[in-house]
Amino acid sequence: MAKKTNAESTPAMELPAFCPHCHQSLNVYDPDGNRVWLRLVVSASGHRGELRLSPKDEGWERLSDVPLPEGTIVEDLACPHCQISIVDPASHCGQCGSLAARLMTFSQGKLRPLYICVKVGCPWRGLPKVEAPAIKVEVARQKAPEQDALLRIRNFSEVSYGFNREAALQEVSRCLNCKKPRCVAGCPVEIDIPGFIQHIGAGQFVEAARKIKETNALPAICGRVCPQEDQCEKACILGIKGEPVAIGKLERFAADFERETDAVSMPRKAPVTGFRVAVVGSGPGGLTLAADLAIKGHSVTVYESLHKPGGVLVYGIPEFRLPKAIVEAEINYLRRLGVKFEQNAIVGRLYTLDDLFAIGYQAIFLATGAGLPVFMGLPGENFCNILSANEYLTRINLMKAYAFPDYDTPAPRGRQVVVIGGGNVAMDCARTALRMGSRDVTVVYRRTKDEMPARVEEVVHAEEEGIRFRFLVNPIRCIGDDQRWVRQLECVQMKLGDLDASGRPRPIPIAGSNFLLEADMVVVAVGSGPNPALFAGARGLVRNERGYIQIYSPSGKTSIPGVWAGGDIVTGSATVISAMGAARKAAKDIQETFLQGKKD
Ligand code: FAD
Ligand code: SF4
Numbered sequence: 001m002a003k004k005t006n007a008e009s010t011p012a013m014e015l016p017a018f019c020p021h022c023h024q025s026l027n028v029y030d031p032d033g034n035r036v037w038l039r040l041v042v043s044a045s046g047h048r049g050e051l052r053l054s055p056k057d058e059g060w061e062r063l064s065d066v067p068l069p070e071g072t073i074v075e076d077l078a079c080p081h082c083q084i085s086i087v088d089p090a091s092h093c094g095q096c097g098s099l100a101a102r103l104m105t106f107s108q109g110k111l112r113p114l115y116i117c118v119k120v121g122c123p124w125r126g127l128p129k130v131e132a133p134a135i136k137v138e139v140a141r142q143k144a145p146e147q148d149a150l151l152r153i154r155n156f157s158e159v160s161y162g163f164n165r166e167a168a169l170q171e172v173s174r175c176l177n178c179k180k181p182r183c184v185a186g187c188p189v190e191i192d193i194p195g196f197i198q199h200i201g202a203g204q205f206v207e208a209a210r211k212i213k214e215t216n217a218l219p220a221i222c223g224r225v226c227p228q229e230d231q232c233e234k235a236c237i238l239g240i241k242g243e244p245v246a247i248g249k250l251e252r253f254a255a256d257f258e259r260e261t262d263a264v265s266m267p268r269k270a271p272v273t274g275f276r277v278a279v280v281g282s283g284p285g286g287l288t289l290a291a292d293l294a295i296k297g298h299s300v301t302v303y304e305s306l307h308k309p310g311g312v313l314v315y316g317i318p319e320f321r322l323p324k325a326i327v328e329a330e331i332n333y334l335r336r337l338g339v340k341f342e343q344n345a346i347v348g349r350l351y352t353l354d355d356l357f358a359i360g361y362q363a364i365f366l367a368t369g370a371g372l373p374v375f376m377g378l379p380g381e382n383f384c385n386i387l388s389a390n391e392y393l394t395r396i397n398l399m400k401a402y403a404f405p406d407y408d409t410p411a412p413r414g415r416q417v418v419v420i421g422g423g424n425v426a427m428d429c430a431r432t433a434l435r436m437g438s439r440d441v442t443v444v445y446r447r448t449k450d451e452m453p454a455r456v457e458e459v460v461h462a463e464e465e466g467i468r469f470r471f472l473v474n475p476i477r478c479i480g481d482d483q484r485w486v487r488q489l490e491c492v493q494m495k496l497g498d499l500d501a502s503g504r505p506r507p508i509p510i511a512g513s514n515f516l517l518e519a520d521m522v523v524v525a526v527g528s529g530p531n532p533a534l535f536a537g538a539r540g541l542v543r544n545e546r547g548y549i550q551i552y553s554p555s556g557k558t559s560i561p562g563v564w565a566g567g568d569i570v571t572g573s574a575t576v577i578s579a580m581g582a583a584r585k586a587a588k589d590i591q592e593t594f595l596q597g598k599k600d
Helices: 165-172 193-201 205-213 219-225 247-260 284-295 324-336 353-359 389-396 424-435 456-464 533-537 576-595
Strands: 027-029 036-044 047-056 059-064 076-078 087-092 099-107 110-117 276-280 299-303 340-342 363-366 386-388 416-420 440-445 468-471 473-480 486-499 505-509 515-518 521-524 563-565
Touching (some): 027 165, 165 193, 165 247, 193 205, 205 219, 219 324, 219 576, 284 299, 284 324, 284 363, 284 576, 353 363, 363 576, 386 389, 389 424, 389 521, 416 424, 424 521, 440 473, 486 521
Parallel strands (some): 276 363, 299 340, 363 563, 440 468
Antiparallel strands (some): 027 036, 036 047, 036 076, 087 099, 473 486, 486 505
């Protein structure tokens, strides 16, 4: 048999290593996270046990529960997961000629073989030269562990635990580091996705977070709530034949690592310019623009009508999907950038836009969102215990009704809850009701599961938690008792017709199909409208026929010179990342306007 000796090159000290058979990670880390070991099963001198190897100087440092005197030829090295031997009868040590074990490592953006000599004490580390061909290994898309469904419906703790190091390293090994990365084009804020993924692959987790933050100031939030399946992951080349790289989970991993290890550092800020910017609304749109312009050296103040900044991130999306401590940490990052926040400040009541210009702001960005509750106009919709999704979620999230009696906010409750709607908001209400102790929670939606606008992950989680779905059902009347408390919903069965203006099949009621659903609490989650308070103080601001702010350029110029707008207040209810994308465009335009030294 031809003796294969593998050329050596400088070995990577961070050794993300995988079994060549089952592709599971072979890495373990010291508790301080600074040192990586390979974990293998070793058989030697009639003993079998664990062997740990870590690259040190020119050789290996060893830890083993089996006696391994120098010079011993071990009988076998195997994977601790699948127990299959990794000793390769066709491979030999490049130094002493003994047999070599073969595993995989992620090096220079590719999976490549790594060889280990079976002679104890031999310093040889057979890493291939980087030009050696990369090995094609089918690594499955990694799944993040989650809180068990039966447990989590009794608490508000986060459902997904995210990737650990091993899963993150395994997942990045799937990325092809495309020359023309389609994933970047799918991201509204154009994160350098392959760039941050390569940093993770090299074990540079903090650098990965910094790379993301070059274009996204809220990575831990986006890594949790962005609909990646419709954006970057939808565009990923691997998705054509199989499953795309789990970009969102990797983004979360990098951001969480940076925060949890206290490694958050501030970007270099431009010198103070003297320009002042007012931002109205502190949701993801307002926060993004504030960060972008603070870095450019401008003085930025965010006006927020509620007592806490964050917009939907704090009052809408529940703790179990987006812990508030994470939103707070990302807002604190903005504070450290120098952004000022004025809370309990309703623009339109406390200040008009003219007042803000008079105070000395040269540019104003309106990001007031689409938080106006919308009802269906059903007979009986004003019975007690029928609530808008906004009120319900605000009580529970922002005002922490779930933490009663620590927080003295009354929370509406019901044993049989019906949630009307099929979007993220409906899923959040249904899952919240379950956690608040409801016995039976049903979502009614007038189209089918295929047309539901909610994120796939949210629907799957809701199903796992025992939420019931009634598709092709529309409520037409609320029925109450003599005390005016809701008791039932009269519904009608629907069928799908031709496509409507939204491109979805139009739901059509089936005559005579009426039936009753028992309900002692109803949450209406069928959409929302533009937050109206601002408009009383915005003379000359043109709105479109739906009541949202009319913009006149892709960067969000409004009818008032010096005033830009972006996010849900322009588009209607959309996504976190689309609000952030709009804000980045406005920030760029404001910056260019300032550079010209004048107001627009
Ligand atoms: P908002 O986040 O709505 O923030 C607007 C802010 O402006 C608010 O804080 C408001 O109090 C403040 N404001 C309003 N009027 C004034 C005024 N006159 N003066 C001062 N301040 C004012 N998107 C996703 O991508 N993924 C999800 O999983 C997801 N889940 C969602 C769940 C729920 C329950 C809801 C309601 C929305 C969800 N969305 C999700 C949508 C997403 O949150 C929004 O698209 C996004 O927050 C819009 O950002 P924004 O900055 O435009 O406005
Ligand atoms: Fe990696 Fe997919 Fe982006 Fe290519 S498209 S760089 S495989 S994440």
